[in-house]
Amino acid sequence: MSEFIKPYNNDPFVGHLATPVTASAFTRTWLLNLPIYRKNLSPLLRGLEIGMAHGYFLLGPFYTFGPLRNSEVALLSGLISTFGLIIILTAALTMYGIVSFEDEGAPDPLQTSQGWTNFTAGFFVGAAGGAGFGYLLIMNAAFIL
Structure with a gap:
């Protein structure tokens, strides 16, 4: 399990763990398409x-x-x-x-x-x-x- 869950950007002092869900391209794309994060919307x-x-x-x-x-x-x-x-x-x-x-x-x-x-x-x-x-x-x- 330790090969899948690692410290974010290999920095153990950051309070975030990079998991396959949080670090996946699908999750980032999904979140960036929410209206609050879309840069081209007023x-x-x-x-x-x-x-x-x-x-x-x-x-x-x-x-x-x-x-x-x-x-x-x-x-x-x-x-x-x-x-x-x-x-x-x-x-x-x-x-x-x-x-x-x-x-x-x-x-x-x-x-x-x-x-x-x-x-x-x-x-x-x-x-x-x-x-x-x-x-x-x-x-x-x-x-x-």
């Missing part, structure tokens, strides 16, 4: 794509497992709960950006204060849109299927 579009995915999948647990799951308003209460969580997440992203980034020259525009603000705005719009789209799909499932 921060606004990165936030929009991440927000759409999160808003879409956050609706399901609130609708399925929420306290009103057996009532007629389960879907609407799930949507409202999802919007509430999206607002909380957007506030957390805003606070993180305020304390973490400055406007000094960063290689990635996302690592600046303005870039993070655009990312947060994109996240909010995308998450609200994704939740709304999920709501419409579930609401009209009888017509779609």
Whole structure:
């Protein structure tokens, strides 16, 4: 097993082990294709794509497992709960950006204060849109299927 798991860059003082999973080209390619790491996307579009995915999948647990799951308003209460969580997440992203980034020259525009603000705005719009789209799909499932 020791021939497969080695210290990262053969430096035993780095707190990372290079395993066949973490050091593979497939894993690096997969991670670099995530929207947060794509260099050719603006921060606004990165936030929009991440927000759409999160808003879409956050609706399901609130609708399925929420306290009103057996009532007629389960879907609407799930949507409202999802919007509430999206607002909380957007506030957390805003606070993180305020304390973490400055406007000094960063290689990635996302690592600046303005870039993070655009990312947060994109996240909010995308998450609200994704939740709304999920709501419409579930609401009209009888017509779609």
